[in-house]
Amino acid sequence: MERMRRASGGQLVYAELRRRILSLELEPGQRLYEPELAATLQVSRTPLREALRLLLAEDLVDQLPTGGMVVRPITASDIEELYGVRAALEGLMTAEAARRLTDDDLAVLQGLVERNARMVGDADDAMRAGHDLHLRIAEVAGHGWARRLHAQVDGHMSRYRPFTNESQERRTAALSEHRAIVEALAARDADGARRLAESHVLAARDVALEAIGTRLAAR
Structure with missing residues (x-):
């Protein structure tokens, strides 16, 4: 200190x-x-x-x-709001990334997915690997305002993210969702990439809501 x-x-x-x-x-x-x-x-x-x-x-x-x-306590209403905003921002940036993606960018994203696959058995490592993939997609998108707003929301979500990554079932599902997003990006399918990114965030929201509900019920 x-x-x-x-x-x-x-x-x-x-x-x-x-x-x-x-x-x-x-x-x-x-x-x-x-x-x-x-x-x-x-x-x-x-x-x-x-x-x-x-x-x-x-x-x-x-x-x-x-x-x-x-x-500040962890609440279901905060989860609903934060993940809803993040889903919109992730969708916007992923669609933009599909339009701007270079072959070099794609190679980096594919490498990050494979890193995610190697780490999927460990909650903390898988969380970091998946998070790095999202941050790289935001970089590729190059959307300044969306990226700044996303960074603000992302900071708050650090408190909730561990709850979405506790089970092997969710980590495996998230990896599959990451692969699908990168495949849509590789196809330069902006609309498909947007839908997949939004769905991915909302799936994490549902897991977080269930985990928080269980935690609160146990008190």
């Missing part, structure tokens, strides 16, 4: 707390106590409060009526 002690503002504190929230290291619904956080991060209250304000503006924490803060 030496870098944090030298920081003049809250940006480094914000980045670290954001990482902990998105990785679920700080659990959804967890109360954030300023003295405890300041001691853990070895920072003063001023940069910590600045960081918390940034997290509040990003909807990663909620303010309590008493003035304290908690990590």
Whole structure:
């Protein structure tokens, strides 16, 4: 935490707390106590409060009526909204990628699918491999606004993505969906690629909703 002690503002504190929230290291619904956080991060209250304000503006924490803060809970409504927005953005970018794809781009995407196949047996590795494929398609699309909005949504979805990747059945299905998307891109089928990308995201949404429902019911 030496870098944090030298920081003049809250940006480094914000980045670290954001990482902990998105990785679920700080659990959804967890109360954030300023003295405890300041001691853990070895920072003063001023940069910590600045960081918390940034997290509040990003909807990663909620303010309590008493003035304290908690990590934003994981809810079914957030899943519905986030995955719906992501499906639209992924569809748009995948269709655009089909129009702009070069042979070199295709070779990279096919390589990423094969990497996904090699890692499909491990939840974390498969998640990273699939995510890298989506990010590469966004690069190929070259749609600036869609890519920026996608990055914002994608950050929030880091908290939900592990729930979509827990079962081998879903990881295998996701790999098949990734292959189909890349095949549509190879055929330069923009409409087909759009439909497949949207369907892929919505399938992940359904798995996340089921997982969250099970988690909430167990409480």
